[in-house]
Every structure is written in C-alpha cells, then in structure tokens.
Amino acid sequence: MDIKVALVGNPNTGKSTLFNRLTGLNQKIGNFPGITVDKKTGFTKLASGKEAEIIDLPGTYSLYPKSADESIVFQVLADKKNNSHPDVIVLIADASNLKRNMLLYSQVADLGIPMILALNMIDLSTKQGIEINLDKLAEKLGIQVVSISARNNIGIDKLKQAIANTNKIATQFQDVDVNFLAPEAINAIKSKLNSDNDYYALQVLHQHEHLTFFTEKEQEEIEHIEQSHHFESSKIQAAETIARYKHLSTILSDVVIDKGTANKFSFSDKLDAILTHKVWGFAIFLLILFVIFNAIFAWSSYPMDWIETGFGFITSIGHEYLPAGMLTDLLLDGVIAGLGGIFVFIPQIAILFAFISILEDTGYMAPCYLYDG
Known part of the structure; x- marks a missing residue:
C-alpha cells in the first residue's frame, strides 16, 4: 500500500x-x-x-x-x-x-x-x-x-x-501554546516518552488510562507524574478549549462571511419595525387576537361535536345494556357525562396553546412563566 x-x-x-x-x-x-x-x-x-x-x-x-x-x-x-x-x-x-x-x-x-x-x-x-x-x-x-x-x-x-x-x-x-497549561507535567511526560510534542504529552496525561499501547509499568509512572504535579484534567481541558476557540475566532473572522445571517436579521428588523410600531403595532396585535379568538371556536367545533357525540354514544349504550339502578346512573350520568364535559373543551385549549407557542417561538410575545414563590 x-x-x-x-x-x-x-x-x-x-x-x-x-x-x-x-x-x-x-x-x-x-x-x-x-x-x-x-x-x-x-x-x-x-x-x-x-x-x-x-x-x-x-x-x-x-x-x-x-x-x-x-x-x-x-x-x-x-x-x-x-x-x-x-x-x-x-x-x-x-x-x-x-x-x-x-x-x-x-x-x-x-x-x-x-x-x-x-x-x-x-x-x-x-x-x-x-x-x-x-x-x-x-x-x-x-x-x-x-x-x-x-x-x-x-x-x-x-x-x-x-x-x-x-x-x-x-x-x-502552533498558535495555541498548550505548554502553559501544565508546563512541569508536560515536560516530565515528554522526557519520559522521549517526545518533543507538547500536545501529545498533554493528551497522554488526560487519557493514559484508556491507551492500550502503554505497559502497566508505564501507566504507573504516568500516573505518578500526574499526581506529583497536581494535574487537574477537567480544569485544564476547559482552559485549552477556551484558548482554542478564542484563536479560531481570529482565524475565521475574515475567512467566513455569513450573508445569510445578515439577510435574515435584515428581514427580521424590517418586520419588527412594523409589528412594534406605536400605532400599527397595536392594530396588528388586536387583529391577531381577533383571528385567534375566531379560530379557537371555528376550528374546534368539529372535534368538540365528535367528542360530545362519542360520550353520548357511550352513555346510551350503557343505559341499554347495564342494569338500571343507582350505580349505573352514577357511572353513566355522573362519571362518564362529567368526563365528557371536561374532554369537550380539549380542542379549544389545544388550539389556544398552539397559537401561544407560535407567538412565543417567533419572539412576537414574551414567554409566560409561573412563579412559585
């Protein structure tokens, strides 16, 4: 090969x-x-x-x-x-x-x-x-x-x-010098492994336990170096990541041009100027509320009728096949009818919350939170 x-x-x-x-x-x-x-x-x-x-x-x-x-x-x-x-x-x-x-x-x-x-x-x-x-x-x-x-x-x-x-x-x-993160530990590993690569030494300190190409004796020696120099893996990893992202930002600053984001924000700014206008903003808001109010009743009419008919059918079947008595009346005219009176409003509530979610996700309306104080 x-x-x-x-x-x-x-x-x-x-x-x-x-x-x-x-x-x-x-x-x-x-x-x-x-x-x-x-x-x-x-x-x-x-x-x-x-x-x-x-x-x-x-x-x-x-x-x-x-x-x-x-x-x-x-x-x-x-x-x-x-x-x-x-x-x-x-x-x-x-x-x-x-x-x-x-x-x-x-x-x-x-x-x-x-x-x-x-x-x-x-x-x-x-x-x-x-x-x-x-x-x-x-x-x-x-x-x-x-x-x-x-x-x-x-x-x-x-x-x-x-x-x-x-x-x-x-x-x-080479623009990110990792040696400053743990100079004594890194130099000790480089000397031990006869390597001149700072980052290789740093990674060995981080994850030598997972590396199968080291012998048991070498693992013990690396562990001793790690402990004797108080090597804090998670802290050093975070510092390295921050340093790398900081330098990458300078490299990519004049290399990558995102015109799509600029156009997106440009359109969003124009839309905001209309929706938050001191006069037209209120008119549009009232129009949106009017549309939501009408949609809740218009769109929910069919599913509400289906739910009401379904519970009515269950009640009539029950009266037909169950023996007459107080328990049957309690079950059918009390429990079943009561659940029907609750479930029939689910379509309206679902449509209302769907509209609220759309308004919140688009940023038109601030999210509402319940505070338990």
Whole structure:
C-alpha cells in the first residue's frame, strides 16, 4: 500500500458518505484490536496512480473521549505502531458550521501528522449564503483546503489530488501554546516518552488510562507524574478549549462571511419595525387576537361535536345494556357525562396553546412563566 489515509471528523459531517464515495465497493469491516468497535477500511486509486488505504475513524467532537468509539481516534493517531496509524489525515468539516468543527481540527493538527481540511456540504453552505475564502484559510493554516460535497460527488477528484500532493512534513497548529497549561507535567511526560510534542504529552496525561499501547509499568509512572504535579484534567481541558476557540475566532473572522445571517436579521428588523410600531403595532396585535379568538371556536367545533357525540354514544349504550339502578346512573350520568364535559373543551385549549407557542417561538410575545414563590 502506497499511502494510508484516515478520515476524521465530527458526527454528521458526511464522513461515512465520503468514505463510501472514495472506496465504492472496495471496502471491508472488522474490529479495532482489543475492542468491539467497527473498523471500516477501503481502497481508492489516486490521480498519481498510487493506491491509498482509507480508514474511517469513529466520529468525535474532540480528542477528549466520551465513549469507547471516540477513544479509538486518539489511540490510532497517537500510536505510530498501530496498524491503522495514518500517513495523512483528511479532516472533514461541515462548511455551514465551520467554527464548531475547527476545534477538532486544531487538536488533531497539534499531533504533527500531515493533514488536509475537506469542507463538506459546500453546496448547502453556499445556498445558506455562507462564503468561505479557501485560499486565505489554507494560507493561515498552512495546509491544503478542499471544498467538496460527498453526497453530490463534487470536488472528490480534487481531494484525491490533494492526498497525492500532501507533504510528509506536517504543519502544526502552533498558535495555541498548550505548554502553559501544565508546563512541569508536560515536560516530565515528554522526557519520559522521549517526545518533543507538547500536545501529545498533554493528551497522554488526560487519557493514559484508556491507551492500550502503554505497559502497566508505564501507566504507573504516568500516573505518578500526574499526581506529583497536581494535574487537574477537567480544569485544564476547559482552559485549552477556551484558548482554542478564542484563536479560531481570529482565524475565521475574515475567512467566513455569513450573508445569510445578515439577510435574515435584515428581514427580521424590517418586520419588527412594523409589528412594534406605536400605532400599527397595536392594530396588528388586536387583529391577531381577533383571528385567534375566531379560530379557537371555528376550528374546534368539529372535534368538540365528535367528542360530545362519542360520550353520548357511550352513555346510551350503557343505559341499554347495564342494569338500571343507582350505580349505573352514577357511572353513566355522573362519571362518564362529567368526563365528557371536561374532554369537550380539549380542542379549544389545544388550539389556544398552539397559537401561544407560535407567538412565543417567533419572539412576537414574551414567554409566560409561573412563579412559585
């Protein structure tokens, strides 16, 4: 095999669709060693004539695992002896929600593996009015950025060409210096594991318990380093996430232009100017109340008649087949008739609350809350 490629991305970014598009029928499914998590692999021909093995890693929102599936991602990317360890990573991001997807990119980039950023669903983001300057983004990140639509087979050939052209020397996401988060612990791990990668050392401190490539003795030594330096995993993870998002905001500020949101707010502002007008606003509000009042009675008439007829039918059948007496009268003329008198108003109440929900969800009317004081 000429090159090994791992597909990494958040859930629901079209990663599996891209895997199927690249590999076609040339796929096989097994399990990752030591764990019952599906391992999907396939093969594809690149434009250069080379053959690439494609590995579809489980979807994850970050390198901090919340499940067994997610723990596989760092385990494969961190262990160079792992059979699935890639030569190249293709990180798939949803082009319509780029900032959220870029957190995972920034973490994976710091592991020092050559990477390509594939912006998927580019056709949908364009329809939503989102414009992304690919050249500027590629220049800022120092990697190849390709726009694709896996579902519609757009940009797949460009992605294959980018894979063939990928430099073996990775560009790290060096703008976020993670060493400041726990310098003594990170340096101790780097010395212990003979590594020069700060972020690899930090991740080992966070999740060494889940990493199967360490021996029992190594696990004990890492645990000792963690405790002796008072390493607070959750606190440091939060600080790292904030630092990354802060820097990503500066990177994407002049790269992503969301005209769709601007148009949406422009229309909303014009509508607000009419609905909150000091004269026409009250007239429109009274008109809306008039429509709701009429709809409650007009739309509920048929279901109310059906409910009333149904309970009347139950009462008549009961009087016909049940023996006459006080208990029968209590059941039919008391309980059944009483329930009918309550249920008959349900259509009106349902329609009223439906209108109130619409008014609240659209922001026309402020939500009402009950205060138990």
